[in-house]
Amino acid sequence: MCLLKHYERNNLTSTCVIDVKPCDPNEWRRVDGTCNNLKHPGKGSAQGGFTRVLPPHFHNVYESRKAVSGEDLPMERLVRLQLLGTGVSSHHLMNHNLPGFGAYKFLDIASIHDVENMLLNTSYCCEKEHMKDRGCTPTIISDDDPVFRYSSIRCLNNTRPLTYQDYGCTTDAVPSMVKKATPFFDESQIYNAHTKGDKVIRTFKNGKLTMEEEDGKLFPPNGPTAYCPNNRAPEETRCFENYPNTLLPITLYIIWFVRHHNYICDELAKLNPCWDDDRLFYTARDINNAISNQIYFHEWFEACQGRSNLLKAGIITKDNGFRDLYDETEACEVPLEYFYVLRWFHLMQESTAKMYDKHGNYVGDFPILNGTFRMGFIAKNMESLTKSTFNPCHGIEDTRTVSVDVANNGLPGQQDAFDIPSADINKGRNVGLAPLVDYIYHFTGINITCFEDLEPFIPMKYIEIMKPLYKDVRNVDVMAGLWVSKIMKGGHIPELLAHFLNDAWRRAVRSDRHWYERPNRPHAFTLRQLKQIRKSTVSMLMCTVGDGVSEIPKKGFLKVSKKNPFVPCSKIQKIDFRAWADDACKAKRNNKN
Numbered sequence: 001m002c003l004l005k006h007y008e009r010n011n012l013t014s015t016c017v018i019d020v021k022p023c024d025p026n027e028w029r030r031v032d033g034t035c036n037n038l039k040h041p042g043k044g045s046a047q048g049g050f051t052r053v054l055p056p057h058f059h060n061v062y063e064s065r066k067a068v069s070g071e072d073l074p075m076e077r078l079v080r081l082q083l084l085g086t087g088v089s090s091h092h093l094m095n096h097n098l099p100g101f102g103a104y105k106f107l108d109i110a111s112i113h114d115v116e117n118m119l120l121n122t123s124y125c126c127e128k129e130h131m132k133d134r135g136c137t138p139t140i141i142s143d144d145d146p147v148f149r150y151s152s153i154r155c156l157n158n159t160r161p162l163t164y165q166d167y168g169c170t171t172d173a174v175p176s177m178v179k180k181a182t183p184f185f186d187e188s189q190i191y192n193a194h195t196k197g198d199k200v201i202r203t204f205k206n207g208k209l210t211m212e213e214e215d216g217k218l219f220p221p222n223g224p225t226a227y228c229p230n231n232r233a234p235e236e237t238r239c240f241e242n243y244p245n246t247l248l249p250i251t252l253y254i255i256w257f258v259r260h261h262n263y264i265c266d267e268l269a270k271l272n273p274c275w276d277d278d279r280l281f282y283t284a285r286d287i288n289n290a291i292s293n294q295i296y297f298h299e300w301f302e303a304c305q306g307r308s309n310l311l312k313a314g315i316i317t318k319d320n321g322f323r324d325l326y327d328e329t330e331a332c333e334v335p336l337e338y339f340y341v342l343r344w345f346h347l348m349q350e351s352t353a354k355m356y357d358k359h360g361n362y363v364g365d366f367p368i369l370n371g372t373f374r375m376g377f378i379a380k381n382m383e384s385l386t387k388s389t390f391n392p393c394h395g396i397e398d399t400r401t402v403s404v405d406v407a408n409n410g411l412p413g414q415q416d417a418f419d420i421p422s423a424d425i426n427k428g429r430n431v432g433l434a435p436l437v438d439y440i441y442h443f444t445g446i447n448i449t450c451f452e453d454l455e456p457f458i459p460m461k462y463i464e465i466m467k468p469l470y471k472d473v474r475n476v477d478v479m480a481g482l483w484v485s486k487i488m489k490g491g492h493i494p495e496l497l498a499h500f501l502n503d504a505w506r507r508a509v510r511s512d513r514h515w516y517e518r519p520n521r522p523h524a525f526t527l528r529q530l531k532q533i534r535k536s537t538v539s540m541l542m543c544t545v546g547d548g549v550s551e552i553p554k555k556g557f558l559k560v561s562k563k564n565p566f567v568p569c570s571k572i573q574k575i576d577f578r579a580w581a582d583d584a585c586k587a588k589r590n591n592k593n
């Protein structure tokens, strides 16, 4: 009780305390993740430490690991410069929606509290007197850096991930990293952003979420504590009070999924006039979440890994019916490594949006990264930005590159320079990831003892670069290995990356009692309803709630081509909500007609 008072007094309850109200086995999924596992009701909540695929590798409890020789690992920026070029490259198959939707999905599992800390609280790690602070892990730039040597920039701000110890939640000696989203796929970024719960976003009328109109379009509401430092006053005012204000691609999906919730409510309310606000809200949330997961684990995973690989891995099945792999003894969590490796998609992030007018005429370019923390600009340009997503994303050809802004100007308006992939190496070390070889062993059973052993995974030309850089194969960072890994046969991402993604899927399906494909979860879909969910595609989502979308690429993650032409939205499969018609409402429905 004393501890609780201490947390309350210091405004720490939302970070330090898991408040588990008594569970009812038949209730809907809770937004805070509690009661998912009835035997361990606190597990899977938005608070509490992370689970991991492999135990953490730290030096001195919570410092970045050292090379096996005891020396420092090679500097992050050097690893990036040697393994990844910068340049323009157009993906031969995928469009912007592929990395964009991936980025949206990562916010379901991860939170941006560490990025907020870096920008708002611990922005001084490049100041001489702070470089060695416990909270600082700056990326050092050498004097011969090919880009920054022409400037005075010799350091990029980077921070150590926050722990429950930093917040004063615990005095345990072993640091435990803060988590602020439920560690399974329940659309936290829409329904429980910043662990505020769903009360703050509901209208409590007809199941709907609160939205505001701007220039005739609907958006999540603004509010006094929202933070969008890149908005240009006075025109750009949109900034979400209760949803993450982050990157341009994520923002599009947040707007679409919030609108989509209300669209589902309208459809359900038409059919079921006897349903009250709660019933409409919970059913719409469940359907919206299932649609998002269907798009991710079927369409998006298939675009990344190829259909036959997914069938082989058991992630999709040919019959498409119910699936129940639930095991209450499984830890109720997707691991830290899963969302960390999603950073690999920074390689596919294009930095230019081609903008079009109402009639589809090209009107100019917009630098995508300049849309970060600038929801006002996004709201004013929804049509143009939506259409720009159908263009090819950044390519990952034989010589791997990242786009120039991603490599040098990752946080425009906030930091003079920021190398996102270098930060990815930096963070991998600072969250204590095991080295590449350990993950290869874990997922494939192959024991790598020298650089040449990497050849099945990495082309020799990159192995030759790694040798002098890392000196010992046991030193290689997992992200560095992923950057230059061969692309899997039949798919479009490295095989090792696919192992991480599939591992997350397996854990989610086994441990999430509310997984949408289960026939015997509380409020489960009927088979008829599940078959409707199976029709979900990203093109369906965009045709339903996208601005000015009347035609769409048939496959929404792929660039437009002869094989993947624009088709009218009327040709895209839609969910038939009659599958949710409730007989109990029949009398009322008939009266209305």
Ligand code: HEM
Binding pocket: 099, 100, 101, 102, 103, 104, 106, 110, 111, 112, 113, 114, 115, 118, 247, 248, 249, 339, 340, 341, 342, 343, 345, 346, 349, 368, 369, 372, 410, 411, 420, 423, 424, 427
């Ligand atoms: C406009 C495009 C993007 C920008 C400007 C951007 C920028 C950033 C920045 C600045 C960070 C924080 C780096 C750090 O502190 O270490 C970050 C982290 C991250 N990004 Fe991106 N990113 C973009 C696109 C993507 C995409 C397409 C994905 C995945 C599909 C992605 C996944 C992630 C993940 C998983 C993290 C880690 C978050 C965490 O650890 O808390 N990002 N990104």
Ligand SMILES: [Ca+2]
Binding pocket: 108, 109, 181, 182, 183, 184, 185, 186, 187, 188, 189
């Ligand atoms: Ca979640």
